Amino acid sequence: MRTVYMDHSATTPVRPEVVEAMLPYFTEQFGNASSVHHLGQRARAAVDxxxxxxxxxLNARPEEIxxxxxxxxxxxxxxxxxxxAGRGRHVITSAVEHHAVLNTCKALEKEGFEVTVLPVDExxxxxPQELRGALRPGTVLVSIMMANNEVGTIQPIRELAEVTAESGAVFHTDAVQAAGKMPVDVEELGVDLLSLSAHKFYGPKGVGVLYIRAGTRIRPMQVGGHHEHGRRAGTENVPGIVGMARALELACAEMDEEAQRLKRLREHLQKGLTGRLEDVQLNGHPEQRLPHLxxxxxxxxxxxxxxxxxDAVGVCVSTGSACTSGTLEPSHVLTAMGVRPELAHGSLRFSLGRMNTEDDVEYVLEKFPPIVRRLREMSPTTREASA
Ligand SMILES: Cc1ncc(COP(=O)(O)O)c(C=O)c1O
Structure with a gap:
């Protein structure tokens, strides 16, 4: 059966060029980057x-990575x-963050921190004015994502970081979905902390980056040896790190052209589905949105x-973030945007990527509308609506 993968926001395949760059560090160049001998030094050089x-x-300094x-x-x-490390007990985030942020904030709440969750518009x-109103003397951190993983909306990070800087709090952005799809320049954005994950941009799973602006008040969370200048203990994942750097390099080099191509494919898909089916609604910002989503x-x-x-006809998509699929709760992102729970339950995320072609879009346009029509015929809510 033909496979059409349209779930690139969940994860991406590792590019062959990336695999090639990684391979020597599994085998002949297997050294521990902390070892003094020549094999260790080669691993250290690769990590550096x-x-x-x-x-x-990222327009950062190497010591900030x-x-x-x-x-x-x-x-x-x-x-x-x-x-x-902070001097206060108040943290601000938004209602549409990934659970990696939301649940970390919830855990802090249990430890006695106060957490303000900012709402979002439709x-x-x-x-940014809402953020300004929420900042107060005890606010230590603001964490707002760069681009949303379910709907692709791109936040005004520069403005949000500026407002935060006036208060003296630290600003963090989760740029996991943005990296490789749009420019991520820490100076232009004015952020103090920024998260990346390699497997979202055709790198390997299990490796990422935390950018830490020099001078930011932050404690290490994983302690042990003196790796990463004492900021994150543990033997470095040399092949993963090498692969991630190669993947980022390739994604950035091809970004403009690829973003245009994906946008064209996405528009074709969107127009095709909304033209063939009734009662279809777009979620997310109509323009200020990731190009592939x-x-x-x-x-x-x-x-x-x-x-x-x-899936039965070979098309892989998602109902929201991969981490929440399988739960019966409607998407917290869609409900925060004011989508009614029963409609949120009927949402799908198509996230396109490097291997997708016009032909893939045509295949979905051929297979999917009859599926929706058939499911609607069977659905009690359709019968209620037409009764
Ligand atoms: C916005 C966002 N943040 C964080 C993560 C978690 O990244 P990882 O899978 O590397 O732990 C994801 C993954 O889905 C994501 O989309």
Whole structure:
């Protein structure tokens, strides 16, 4: 059966060029980057080179890059690390964050911190004035994502970071979905902390970055040896780090052209589905949105049923973030945007990527509308609506 993968916001395949860059560090160049002998030194040189590459692509300094095990660890480190080092007990985040941020904030709440969760508008945007109103003398950290993983809405990070800086609090952004899709320049954004995850941009799973602006008050969260200049203990994942740097380099080099191509494919898909089916609604900002992402609500149908029917014809999509699929709760992102729970249940996320072609879009346009029509015919909510 043909496979059409349209779930690139969940994860991406590792590019062959990236695998090639990683391979020697599994076998002949297997040294521990902390070892003094020549094999260790080669591993150290590879990690240093990767750090330089990642720093250059974020417009950061190499010493501001800390390698982690991925987006979840970077988010935890940023939030818990600042909370542990800060002079206050108040943290601000938004209602549409990934659970790596939301649940870390919830854990802090249990430990006695106060957490303000900012609302979003119907397009998923946080209002900088709302943030200004929430900041207070005890606020140590503001964590707001750069681009949303379910609907793709891009936040006004520069403005939000500026408002935060006036108060003296630390600003963190989760750029896990943004990296490789749009420019991520820490100076232009004015952020203090920024999270990345390699597997979202055709790098390996289990490796990521926490950018820490020099001078930021933050404690290490994982203690042990003196790795990463004492900021994150543990033997470095040399192949992963090398692969991530190569993946970021490639993604940034191809970004403009690829973003245009994905946008064209996405528009074709969006127009094709809204033209063929009634009662379809776009979720997320109509323009200020990641180029590859399309989140649609199909009224009177269950997201899970659509997902499984699509899977049966080889099409892989998602009903929201991968981490919440399988739960019966409607998406917290969609409900925060004011989508009614019964409609939120009928939402699908198509996230396009490098291998997708016009032909893939045509395949979905051929297979999917009959699925929705069939499910609607069976749905009690359709019958209620037409009764
Ligand atoms: C916005 C966002 N933050 C964090 C994560 C977690 O990253 P990782 O899978 O590397 O732990 C994800 C992954 O889905 C994400 O989309």
């Amino acid at each position: 080179e990767a750090r330089d590459i990642v720093a250059a692509h 800390v390698f982690t095990s991925g987006g979840t660890e970077s988010d935890n480190h940023a939030i818990r690390g600042v909370a542990a 397009n998923g945007l946080v209002d 399309l989140n649609l609500t199909f009224a009177y149908v269950e997201g899970e049923s659509m997902l499984l029917s699509l």
